[in-house]
Amino acid sequence: FEPITTTVVLGGLGASLLWGSVQNYFREGCNAKWIEFNGTGLKVDLEEKLFGQHLASRVILKAVTGFLSHENPKKPLVLSLHGWSGTGKNYVSQMIANNLYRKGMRSGFVHQFIATAHFPHAENVDVYKEQLQQWIKGNVSSCPRSLFIFDEMDKLHPGLIDGIKPYLDYYEHVDGVSYRQAIFIFLSNAGGEKINKVALDFWNDGRQREEIQLSDLEAAVSLDVFNSKQSGFWHTSIIDKNLVDFFVPFLPLEYKHVQKCVREELKVRGKAVNEDTVSVVAKEMTYFPKQERVFSDKGCKIVEKKLDYYLED
Numbered sequence: 001f002e003p004i005t006t007t008v009v010l011g012g013l014g015a016s017l018l019w020g021s022v023q024n025y026f027r028e029g030c031n032a033k034w035i036e037f038n039g040t041g042l043k044v045d046l047e048e049k050l051f052g053q054h055l056a057s058r059v060i061l062k063a064v065t066g067f068l069s070h071e072n073p074k075k076p077l078v079l080s081l082h083g084w085s086g087t088g089k090n091y092v093s094q095m096i097a098n099n100l101y102r103k104g105m106r107s108g109f110v111h112q113f114i115a116t117a118h119f120p121h122a123e124n125v126d127v128y129k130e131q132l133q134q135w136i137k138g139n140v141s142s143c144p145r146s147l148f149i150f151d152e153m154d155k156l157h158p159g160l161i162d163g164i165k166p167y168l169d170y171y172e173h174v175d176g177v178s179y180r181q182a183i184f185i186f187l188s189n190a191g192g193e194k195i196n197k198v199a200l201d202f203w204n205d206g207r208q209r210e211e212i213q214l215s216d217l218e219a220a221v222s223l224d225v226f227n228s229k230q231s232g233f234w235h236t237s238i239i240d241k242n243l244v245d246f247f248v249p250f251l252p253l254e255y256k257h258v259q260k261c262v263r264e265e266l267k268v269r270g271k272a273v274n275e276d277t278v279s280v281v282a283k284e285m286t287y288f289p290k291q292e293r294v295f296s297d298k299g300c301k302i303v304e305k306k307l308d309y310y311l312e313d
């Protein structure tokens with residue numbers, strides 16, 4: 001017979017080893033089990049769930065697929081998403097995360113910053129800068145395939161922009177760490193008004209919005225971003241130095257796109273798609289310009305809330 005204490009100790013050890021391996025099995029790791037790009041998934045999501053964004057859809061798919069199929073990229077992927085509120089910039093970032101990380105936006109390798117929420121006080125910029133640099137460095141050291149999303153990029157303090165610049169560049173290493181596998185996504189409303197103007201001009205001329213080309217927007221938007229006091233520095237320091245690989249414009253959404261958003265939201269909630277509900281909710285949104293009422297003021301942003309309200313009745 002084994003002494004009872006040995007049995008208990010060995011039993012306990014076995015249980016804790018088993019528990020440890022169960023924990024390890026479920027612990028997210030920086031490996032192919034947890035990080036695997038699903039290019040088809042991203043394509044399908046963009047085609048089926050992102051409405052009215054033919055340009056963004058095309059550029060995003062090409063940029064992300066191209067970057068992730070390169071074993072040794074020369075720099076991290078830097079995307080700059082521009083457009084009016086509620087047109088799908090955060091939504092697309094989520095699609096990228098969902099098709100790259102098994103845990104999607106909940107992955108420990110996805111880091112989201114909102115300028116006004118995370119870095120609210122200009123007087124603390126030096127502290128923020130230090131923290132942000134440490135955060136980026138620490139996380140890329142432990143997982144090179146990290147995703148950083150900066151929301152309200154046009155409101156980010158110039159000091160912080162300066163702080164992240166070295167990581168976006170072509171350097172092989174910065175302080176011994178390579179950032180070349182990382183992805184940076186910048187979101188902003190900068191250029192949104194100009195994008196809306198181009199879309200409205202097409203509409204007024206009776207042309208299809210799908211005819212709008214990147215070249216119709218690039219000049220207008222970069223001028224807008226450049227001239228804006230708030231985002232001027234951002235433009236000169238990051239865009240002019242070609243650190244942004246792709247500039248991605250988001251068009252303002254029309255009534256028919258809002259209807260699609262309502263249908264999608266009903267589907268997501270497992271509800272039958274009732275066209276009366278779709279019309280009522282889409283009509284509840286406000287549209288601009290005041291006279292023509294072509295584009296939704298908030299894109300599809302508050303569709304979810306409007307639907308809650310309507311379904312409660």
Ligand SMILES: Nc1ncnc2c1ncn2[C@@H]1O[C@H](COP(=O)(O)OP(=O)(O)OP(=O)(O)O)[C@@H](O)[C@H]1O
Nearest residue numbers: 049050051084085086087088089090091261300301
């Ligand atoms: N083009 C779109 N196609 C389908 N759904 C959309 C689209 N745009 C927005 N939505 C829906 O509206 C929600 C809010 O959009 P999102 O947060 O992506 O807007 P945004 O462009 O990031 O706005 P903001 O500039 O105000 O942050 C999304 O979660 C999605 O459900």
